[in-house]
Amino acid sequence: MAILEIVKAGDPGLKQECEIVDKIDSKIRKLLTNMAETMYKADGVGLAAPQIGVNKCIVVMDVGDENGLIEMVNPEIVEKEGSMIDSEGCLSVPNVFGDVERFEKVTVEYLNRWGKKKRLTATGLLSRCIQHETDHLKGVLFIDIAKSIRQGDKH
Ligand SMILES: [Zn+2]
Incomplete structure (x- = not known):
């Protein structure tokens, strides 16, 4: 396992659309493990x-x-409804927070680390997190869509 370096806003890699994974192998599983460890750290x-x-x-x-x-x-994300506005931050945009409007409830379909198709419906913080993270895969950062931006403090 390894802690990976988190790239920051301004890096062109954060503005690109990501590629679909066509084969989930041991490399992808290792990446998932390292990403989780990096996130927790x-x-x-x-x-x-x-x-x-x-x-x-x-x-x-x-x-x-x-x-x-x-x-x-x-x-x-295959289903979405409602709306909510709350404070959001990002590991790639340190010490910056902003109010972002998101769907209140989303259903997401994905593959797990063994290639099994999964479906999850979420509200609240998990719903917000799913939307924030899937935006990253489209090259969208929360600061691109926030209604207001502030330094330093979550609220
Ligand atoms: Zn982020």
Whole structure:
């Protein structure tokens, strides 16, 4: 396992659309493990592959709920409803927070580390996290869509 370097806003890799993973092999599983370790070490609730310089549709998240660590390959939001506005931050944009409007409830389909198709419906923080991380895979950062931006303090 290894801690990976998190790239910061301004890096062109964060503005690219990511590639679909066509084969989930031991390399992808190792990447998932290292991404989770990097996320926990950085005290984040989510991390997308472009944030560690890998242009692939892979995200990990753990918002501290009963789901624990969730690893997603090729995630796609297939249902969405409602809206909510709350404060958001990003490991690639340190010490910056902003109010971002998101769907209140989303359903996401993805592959787990064994290539098994999964479906998850989420509300609240996990829903927000899923939308934030899948945005990374499209080259979108929260600062691109935030209604307001501030330095330093979450609220
Ligand atoms: Zn982020």
